[in-house]
Amino acid sequence: MKPLAFLLAITSVMIAAWFAPAGATRVQAMPRAADAANGAALFQQYDCAKCHQADANGGLGPDGEEAPKIAGTRLSYDDFIAQIRMPVDRMQAFPDMGDADGQDLYAYLKTLP
Ligand code: HEC
Numbered sequence: 357m358k359p360l361a362f363l364l365a366i367t368s369v370m371i372a373a374w375f376a377p378a379g380a381t382r383v384q385a386m387p388r389a390a391d392a393a394n395g396a397a398l399f400q401q402y403d404c405a406k407c408h409q410a411d412a413n414g415g416l417g418p419d420g421e422e423a424p425k426i427a428g429t430r431l432s433y434d435d436f437i438a439q440i441r442m443p444v445d446r447m448q449a450f451p452d453m454g455d456a457d458g459q460d461l462y463a464y465l466k467t468l469p
Contacts, residue, residue: 388456390459390460390463392463392464392466392467393464395460398464407447407448408424412425412465412468422446427469428465429466437455437462440461
């Protein structure tokens with residue numbers, strides 16, 4: 357191989373290596389799709405049913421809190437996650453719930469009648 361051809365070959369390999377990780381990062385940065393099945397598991401894990409009942413149609417919590425129906429919620433996602441992290445009244449707060457869990461829970465509740 358002539359020196360110039362060798363240099364070109366090496367350079368193109370280096371350029372390819374430089375851009376490959378950037379491409380991978382872009383793919384990871386794409387928004388994840390909400391997972392309603394995982395949301396069903398989170399509903400159990402966070403024990404939302406303790407007050408909202410297993411069918412999420414609302415009821416009384418252990419201290420007589422009147423928990424409204426959240427099945428098929430009409431709240432926007434932003435209002436939904438705000439209520440979970442900083443409830444307006446007597447609901448238990450989940451201040452550390454991340455958006456991944458929040459979106460999955462929201463997607464699950466949207467599937468319920
Ligand atoms: C300790 C009882 C309790 C638990 C546990 C609880 N909630 Fe609530 N929730 C309430 C009460 C009571 C309200 C009425 C507003 C308030 O008190 O803040 C409410 C209101 C809501 C609302 C607003 C409904 C609307 O349409 O305005 C949403 C959404 C909600 N809860 C979701 C959840 C989710 C999701 C979980 C589990 C992560 C959960 N809640 C756990 C008692 C509870």
